[in-house]
Amino acid sequence: MNPKPRLAYIAQFAHPGSYQKANWVRVLGGDDETIAFRALLEASGLADRFEYIGVRAHEGEEISLDYDMAVLGGSFASVHDGHEWQREIQKWLTAWRVTEKPLLGICGGHQQMAVVLGGRVSRRPEGPVVGSLPVTRTEAGQRHFLFEGFTDESPFFFGNFDHVDTPPRGAATLATRPGLPHAALDHGGNWVSVQFHPETTCDRMATCWLEIDQEQSRRYSFIPQCQGMVENFLRHGLRVLAAA
Template identity: 30%
Template sequence: MPRLLIVKTGDAFPEVVQEHGDFEALFQQVLTRAGFEAAVFDARHEPLPDLADIDGLTITGSHAMVSDAEPWSEALKPWLREALARDLPLLGVCYGHQLMAAAFDGESGYHPAGRESGTHAIILTEAGRTDPLLGQLPTAFRAHLTHAQSVLELPPNASVLARNAHDPFQALRYGPRQWSVQFHPEFTAPVMRAYLARQVDKLRDQGQDVPALIEGVTDTPEASSLLCRFAALVNVPRGASG
């Protein structure tokens, strides 16, 4: 059985944890329903595991900010560079997306247009439509998002797989089996609504129509399918993923 590791980089809001589970639990719920198992490593409190003992990594979201350069977060960067050099399958989500881009010589920071939250359309690029992970998705699909920071500068040699009106770098590919996405494939519609309820004041201050955002929350089966597709790719021999 391949060892898939969930790298935990933060905690969800307490009410989300109580009602739905923390970030790593949301990942595990999706994977378990499809018959996959994953261990959890809390990057904030545990020593970095040996990459030789791991077959694939997925990196969670966080309420931390990559640009704050917290010591635990900075320690992950050379570890991720080694994982990339080993051609270890990687999937970063939200904070994980921004962290991977920064680790691979891109730039992440606060988005000049502010926070993006809610269920929004994501559009595949030409590269995304032929990608082994994202290519099975519709050209346009909906996904749950909540982030104040984004990838601001593309890392060298990275491919852009998806975009939307807010963010030109919604999904990136760094190598044969290394991806990251700004959106949350692990979120359910109730989790997204709970996040919007927490962000009412911040979103209203940005001039956003919060009732409309809440009304617009829907299920996102296409986005959610990425986690299980990635878990399946962890077991694909090197060089066979396109």
């Protein structure tokens, strides 16, 4: 009997000590996103398809190449902050790229992947993008597996100060928003990434803004089936592994 593929959720939530843990006590999993992602797997009915590994990279936990698929989450920290744990993530990304194993990057993960591959991330001069907002799919995005089951009216959770202003060479832009010219990218080699959060919930996003700007917390509304994009990635990844 073949072992289940090993799926890692790599959290880079925030630099330790840079936020108030007490704000997260009423949210599923608290500030531990690896617990919240496990709940997504269970809700999607895909939990039994994988051996799940949660990695809190921002707390110094080691990231391995011994996974079959991975999701790299978002972060309060800017990709330019230069924390040691961020450098370790970038080293891992460089090594993971060679394996051609499936990877989904989300928000800060999207930006980390772009930088490692030679793209550029900068601060948005217009300020942060916040709320439950739709994207405009490009022609490539309209036929891409990530967006299966979604339309141009489908909203996603946004909460970002930085953005990818120059994508890596060879990357295909899948979706845009005003002031976000590269809201979703296919990097080839089984790497895809999105600036928004399809993996999370409105309460988690609202909680993120408690210490930054409480008024912004009001801009999130419930999005049913938002996690369908993560499910699309996981099912596609299973097909990739089966064909390897």
